Amino acid sequence: MSAETRPRRRADAERSITRIVSAARTSLSEDPDATIDAIAAAAGVGRMTLYGHFRTRAELVEAALVDALRAGEETLSAVDLSGAARDALGRLLASSWALVAESAALLAAAQGVLPAGRIRDLHANPGERIEELIRRGQREGVFRTDLPIGWLVNVVHYVLHGAAEENRAGRIRTDDVAAVVTTTVRGLLDRRPEEPPEAR
Numbered sequence: 001m002s003a004e005t006r007p008r009r010r011a012d013a014e015r016s017i018t019r020i021v022s023a024a025r026t027s028l029s030e031d032p033d034a035t036i037d038a039i040a041a042a043a044g045v046g047r048m049t050l051y052g053h054f055r056t057r058a059e060l061v062e063a064a065l066v067d068a069l070r071a072g073e074e075t076l077s078a079v080d081l082s083g084a085a086r087d088a089l090g091r092l093l094a095s096s097w098a099l100v101a102e103s104a105a106l107l108a109a110a111q112g113v114l115p116a117g118r119i120r121d122l123h124a125n126p127g128e129r130i131e132e133l134i135r136r137g138q139r140e141g142v143f144r145t146d147l148p149i150g151w152l153v154n155v156v157h158y159v160l161h162g163a164a165e166e167n168r169a170g171r172i173r174t175d176d177v178a179a180v181v182t183t184t185v186r187g188l189l190d191r192r193p194e195e196p197p198e199a200r
Contacts (some may be wrong), residue, residue, distance in 0.1 A: 017053050019043045024064035025102070032108035034134050036060070058113045065106045067148075076129065085137035085187075085188065092133065093160070093185055094178040098122040101164035130156050134189065143189045152189060 023043035028036040036057060040050040053062040079095050081088040131153045137143030145153075163181045166172040172180055 006097055013053070016043075016045060016049060020045060020050055020053060020060070021063050021067050024060050025068050025106070028061065028064055028109040029102045029105040032105050061106070061109050061113050062118070064159075065103070065110055068099075068102055068106055072103065072140050075099060081129075081133065084142075085133050086142050086190075089130075089133045089137065089185070089189075090182045092129065093156075093182050097160050097163050097167075097177050097181050100160040101167065104161050104164055127157070137189065142191055144191045146192070155188055156185055159188070 020039070020043045024034075024039050027039045027042050031038075035049060037047060038048050039060070043050070050060070054063060075095055076092065076099070079092050086111050090152060097152050129151060134143055134149060134152055134156075138145050159181055163172060163184075167174060
């Protein structure tokens with residue numbers, strides 16, 4: 001095999017992997033139980049080609065989840081989180097819900113396929129970003145401090161997942177999701193008037 005042929009084959013393999021992972025993201029987002037055959041067909045490759053790159057369904061599901069989270073991290077890293085925490089959180093939520101819609105379906109596909117610890121590790125960064133904004137808002141005196149921070153972070157994720165489900169079911173219009181999510185989360189996080197100043 002010539003030196004020229006080897007790079008060409010590597011490039012072909014990389015393009016094939018990219019198509020497969022992209023097809024897996026799309027197929028599993030639409031149906032967490034999508035079969036390997038369905039994913040291979042969506043990618044325009046044969047079953048054996050797919051298995052040549054991903055030996056098991058678990059490997060493919062993880063690759064799809066990692067790729068979705070990577071793309072999501074790029075999107076969220078570009079969000080301006082400067083200024084007041086309440087406004088910054090609103091911008092983050094507006095950019096987050098569509099990403100959550102995809103990752104929720106991929107997480108459903110990953111349940112029972114990937115170890116729970118691996119799934120938690122993959123989702124560490126988004127959770128940390130929201131937690132830091134909530135803590136900043138608490139320091140600014142605009143977010144409540146009477147509930148555990150871990151619970152508040154989880155509630156934000158519950159709202160995002162719920163909004164994604166409602167949108168998928170057609171009960172919330174896509175154009176309305178960001179406003180619904182932001183209003184709901186702010187209502188949950190805003191400091192209560194009766195909360196004593198020393199708790200801030």
